[in-house]
Amino acid sequence: MTEPTFQPDKPAPSPASPPRKPQPRSRKPARRGLPRWASIILGLALLGLAGALLLTVCVVMLWPRLPDLNKVTDYRPDLPLRVYTAQGTLIGEFGVQRRAVIAYDQVPKQLKQAVLAAEDSRFFEHGAVDFTGVIRAALADFGAGGAVQGASTITMQVARDFYLSPEKTPLRKFVEALMAYKIENTLSKDQILDRYLNQVYLGQRAYGFAAAAQVYYGKPLTELSLAQMAVLAGLPQAPSAYNPQNSMKLAVWRQHYVLGRMLALGDISKQQYDDAIAAPLNVLAGQGVLHYSVDADYAAEAVRQIMVARFGEAAYTDGYKVTTTLLDKDQTAANAAVRAGLLAYDRRQGWRGPERHIDLPDGEHAATQAAVAALKNAHDVGGLKAAVVLQVSPKTVVVVRRDGQQETITGDGLTFCRPGLYDKAPAAKRVVVGSVVRLLKLPKGGWEIAQLPLAQSALVSLQPQTGAVQAWVGGFDFNHEKFDHVNQAYRQPGSSFKPFIYSAAVAEGLAPSTIIDDAPISINPGAGQPLWQPHNYENHFAGPMPAAAALAHSDNVCAVRVVLAVGVPYARDHASQFGLPLDQIPPYPTMVLGAGSFTPLQMARAYGVFASGGYLVQPTLISTVVDARGNVLFTAPKTALGQPDAPRIISPGNAYLMTRMMQDVIHYGTGAAAQALGRTDLAGKTGTTSHFFDAWFDGYNHNRVTITWVGYNQPRSLGRGEQGASVALPIWMQYMRTALQGDPDIPWAAPPDVVQIPVNPATGFASVGRFAVPNAKEAYFLQQYPPLDPAAVPAQLLGAASGAAAAAAVGTAGGRLTSGFGEPITSGTPTPSARPAAKAQPVPQQNNAPFIVLPGLGK
Secondary structure, eight states, X not given: OOOOOOOTTSOOOOTXXXXXXXXXXXXXXXXXXOOHHHHHHHHHHHHHHHHHHHHHHHHHHHGGGSOOSHHHHSOOOOBOEEEEOTTOOEEEEESSSEEOOOOGGGSOHHHHHHHHHHHOTTTTTSOSSOHHHHHHHHHXXXXXXXXXXXXXOHHHHHHHHHHOOSOOOHHHHHHHHHHHHHHHTTSOHHHHHHHHHHHOBOSTTEESHHHHHHHHHSSOGGGOOHHHHHHHHTSTTOTTTTOTTTOHHHHHHHHHHHHHHHHHTTSSOHHHHHHHHHSOOOOOSSSSOOOOXXXXXXXXXXXXXXXXXXXXGGGGTBOOEEEESOOHHHHHHHHHHHHHHHHHHHHHHOOOOOSEEOOOOSSHXXXXXXXXXXXXXXXXXXXXXXEEEEEEOSSOEEEEETTXXXXXXXXXXXXXXXXXXXTTSOTTTOOOTTXXXXXXXXXXXXXXXXXXOSXXXXXXXXXXXXXXXXXXXXXXXXXXXXXXXXTSOOBOOGGGGHHHHHHHHHTTTOOTTOEEEEOOOOBOOSTXXXXXXXXXXXXXXXXXXXXXXXXXXXXXXXXXXXXXXXXXXXXXHHHHTTTOOGXXXXXXXXXXXXXXOBOHHHHHHHHHHHHTTSBOOOOBOEEXXXXXXXXXXXXXXXXXXXXXXXXXXXXXXXXXXXXXXXXXXXXXXXXXXXXXXXXXXXXXEEEEOGGGOEEEEEEEOSSOEEEEEEEOSSOOOOOTTOOIIIIIHHHHHHHHHHXXXXXXXXXXXXXXXXXXXXEOTTTOOBOOGXXXXXXXXEEEEETTSOOOOGGGSOHHHHHHTSSGGGOOOOEEETTEEEOTTSOBTTTTSOOOOOOOOOOOSOOSXXXXXXXXXXXXXXX
């Protein structure tokens, strides 16, 4: 029996399965299909063709709809208003966008290399789209499972920044690529990179690298180091994340990446790389706060207000450049003087205690972190840095600053705050862990614990012949308090108002040698009113004295006698001719003691009349205004003394006699401390109001009129004894010591309408003939008002006046100056010239806007 043959391709049917019926064979020939690989290629070709057709349709449809390229070809970005000193130093920038356009050939080569290394190293090799970069980015994204690498070229970024939104959609990317091709067909590579460097956003409202250099480093782009440039070059990818003012750690990480790319591309050597990695960055503190080499924020804000009033909102976008009359050296000196003066005054008032207190967690590291976080918004104020106390003992205080730097304060650094270092100190004054204090750099190094002064100050200085303002400081720190005390604070001038009343008397015949009796006086102000009895400081009465001495020692009673002698209406009208608004001068005798209210800028204009020889010159802050294209819109006209823009207010002789009297203020009067400046050409007047609310010193020489004021915003006493001589004069002196460096010390020459005649110092009468005295002194007079000739004086008056005790005093008779015996002192001399019509009532309200000349701007 033979065994069945095994056939693997024909399995035996299952016993349960019925046998299969044989199938008839098809007689059709077999079809031979395309190979699988050929099918794939064909499909891809068809898909590519469809894609190409779709792409062509999209291009044909979208290309005509693309915006024109005027924005990049005729590049006119929104440019902020910029304000400069007379030397061209930037002091202010105002606009929604902080932008500074810099010419392409002025951009440092290393910055261009850094930007290309970080953003588009093949920029000069590829077209509008870098397809190699696209493939590289696609592979990186595929490997990471998401978008981790961009493929935008610099040209594509320019297209996006100028025309498109930042949204990330396929359509927007496609349009971006089309715009990039359109840009590349119109502009050169250098032009495209130029637009990018000036347009790209770099954080803190800074657009363009020139603006970013100012924001983050406070200096021009051309002065940055390679290390600093690399930080800026790393910002475009993520301005918020890599902002060195927000996160220094991330900024440095990105900087290292940029420097590494530059090294790999051969842009820098290994030594340059190592040096840049180790170089300090010196990033400015503050979130987007602009820093300038010359601090003139108050003046810049005054300019901003003028420009907005003239040009509206366009002032912020049209790129106007305003050059002021400020001088770098003077402005810097003024800031230093105001801050030093206020800190010195504040020290005399004693330690008030820490600014506030924060609760710190346990542990040094945690406490330091919490302290730095609490100081995030505590910016420097007038050079005073905020800090939090970490450790405290009677001899040592450890603090941490807002930048995380710890400082150990000992010795002299604790002198001022020592009253708060003892356990028994009042709670408000105690310095404890968590106290927020201020640090002041000591001249010899190290830090001192200080405090922010509560009082404020103002200093304004101008050139009297032109009115050009050369220094303008409206307070301790603009970022701490923006109220400008130069042209917004109306304060009582105290005795610094007296020279205007004395000038009125000089116009009527008063001379520096005229004797005035400093004796008690009572004035009846009217029915039902109590008698007014003016008194001097410390209620001291000196008796008869020359007018020059009365002004030098700021004698109040003598000043009241002078205003009564010339008459209140006339004195008030005369003072208003100095540019002091009449409605701000009270129509009462108290005006002579400074009962009105004026700004320091108004007082500077008024004192400029004395310094200029009698002319009223308007203060000028703006020198030129130029638009973005360099067209000059305004140039301050040259002042022509004696013309309508600078009329003569008082005679040359009047100005000279008043200057001599105010020189005596410095020679031996209340301003004697100014002798330390070692000059003979200085003149001025102190001013202190009742209860020591306001302190002034208003002084000048031929080339500078400088006004200083100190007081509290809400008027209150500066403290007994805190007068103009002790509070305001030191500020004036510190400023003038610097401002007058190099200025010749020129004596004041007597003008032709002044004569010099010997007088009896006891009477003020001429020392002539048989009335000549051995101790006669040369005195100055207006030519039309020589001293009394004793031979022409009635015998009874002459006899009464023979002794110093009975010397003449100023009284009132007929509205003209008289002796204390009722005889006109002009007896025997030419009759005084006619006076202007007196105004007994205030004139209607006048314009109290800042007195800054801006005539014809833009006309």
